[in-house]
Amino acid sequence: xxxxxxxxxxxxxxxxxxxxxxxxxxxxxxxxxxxxxxxxxxxxxxxxxxxxxxxxxxxxxxxxxxxxxxxxxxxxxxxxxxx
Amino acid sequence: xxxxxxxxxxxxxxxxxxxxxxxxxxxxxxxxxxxxxxxxxxxxxxxxxxxxxxxxxxxxxxxxxxxxxxxxxxxxxxxxxxxxxxxxxxxxxxxxxxxxxxxxxxxxxxxxxxxxxxxxxxxxxxxxxxxxxxxxxxxxxxxxxxxxxxxxxxxxxxxxxxxxxxxxxxxxxxxxxxxxxxxxxxxxxxxxxxxxxxxxxxxxxxxxxxxxxxxxxxxxxxxxxxxxxxxxxxxxxxxxxxxxxxxxxxxxxxxxxxxxxxx
Numbered sequence: 001x002x003x004x005x006x007x008x009x010x011x012x013x014x015x016x017x018x019x020x021x022x023x024x025x026x027x028x029x030x031x032x033x034x035x036x037x038x039x040x041x042x043x044x045x046x047x048x049x050x051x052x053x054x055x056x057x058x059x060x061x062x063x064x065x066x067x068x069x070x071x072x073x074x075x076x077x078x079x080x081x082x083x
Numbered sequence: 084x085x086x087x088x089x090x091x092x093x094x095x096x097x098x099x100x101x102x103x104x105x106x107x108x109x110x111x112x113x114x115x116x117x118x119x120x121x122x123x124x125x126x127x128x129x130x131x132x133x134x135x136x137x138x139x140x141x142x143x144x145x146x147x148x149x150x151x152x153x154x155x156x157x158x159x160x161x162x163x164x165x166x167x168x169x170x171x172x173x174x175x176x177x178x179x180x181x182x183x184x185x186x187x188x189x190x191x192x193x194x195x196x197x198x199x200x201x202x203x204x205x206x207x208x209x210x211x212x213x214x215x216x217x218x219x220x221x222x223x224x225x226x227x228x229x230x231x232x233x234x235x236x237x238x239x240x241x242x243x244x245x246x247x248x249x250x251x252x253x254x255x256x257x258x259x260x261x262x263x264x265x266x267x268x269x270x271x272x273x274x275x276x277x278x279x280x281x282x283x284x285x286x287x288x289x290x291x292x293x294x295x296x297x298x299x300x301x302x303x304x305x306x307x308x309x310x311x312x313x314x315x316x317x318x319x320x321x322x323x324x325x326x327x328x329x330x331x332x333x334x335x336x337x338x339x340x341x342x343x344x345x346x
Binding site: 017018039040041046047060 | 233
């Protein structure tokens with residue numbers, strides 16, 4: 001999963017599975033906390049899952065600046081394309 | 084709530100001035116003892132040879148002893164009355180103890196009753212010079228940032244230690260609806276072997292969030308700790324953690340709502 005579209009669609013299915021969200025709600029503009037009700041504790045569970053999927057650990061400082069689904073896609077994109 | 088006012092119709096009752104003096108003395112002892120413990124006794128204890136686990140245990144035992152002395156002083160001097168039911172079930176390996184948080188001294192009373200417990204403590208304690216050595220030495224877990232708290236709390240339980248958490252985070256206003264943060268539920272499902280709720284009741288309300296220490300209720304406050312039945316977190320470990328921890332948190336909140344309604 002190296003391009004943004006692939007990351008987005010994989011992320012969408014992860015979010016649907018972890019949080020039982022309606023896939024329609026998960027758009028690039030959707031805000032994690034305000035629109036999807038993913039709070040700081042959910043974020044920890046989400047990062048655990050992403051770490052297993054990508055094999056890389058997202059530093060929590062990096063996650064704190066994430067507001068929307070598209071921010072998260074960018075963060076994962078940077079992460080998997082690093083080094 | 085203001086201190087009681089003496090009128091012909093309402094004289095001071097239940098030895099108000101005696102309680103005022105012993106309560107003040109109790110908190111003075113606590114403050115002075117706490118500083119001595121934090122900057123002299125605990126650092127000395129940490130110098131005694133032993134592995135890091137042995138040192139941590141030693142510091143926790145010292146804190147338990149000091150808090151037990153405080154609780155006993157407050158009770159026997161008549162400042163408060165204090166009772167606990169089921170204390171023998173506190174302090175088991177991998178046990179997460181959760182409690183409601185009505186008063187200033189809940190954690191003191193709970194630690195006094197729990198052998199070698201770890202606990203989640205406000206992060207500010209690590210910037211307090213009188214406390215930082217003790218909380219670090221005891222291996223207590225700072226409550227923030229949340230991800231670090233959850234990781235460390237879960238690691239402590241996985242290692243077979245006992246941990247105390249207040250899911251409400253901060254002291255609550257008497258008779259207000261309880262709001263449980265999901266952190267404790269998440270830690271429970273990640274790593275606890277057993278979860279044991281403790282119900283704390285303070286009647287009449289005393290040492291609450293918006294009261295000064297000298298605003299003593301009439302009659303004297305009774306602090307009752309009751310250890311509830313064990314909960315097996317394994318029954319809630321189904322499906323993805325975010326969903327499961329929400330369900331477990333609701334379950335915990337419901338237990339406390341029932342308890343509050345029944346009292």
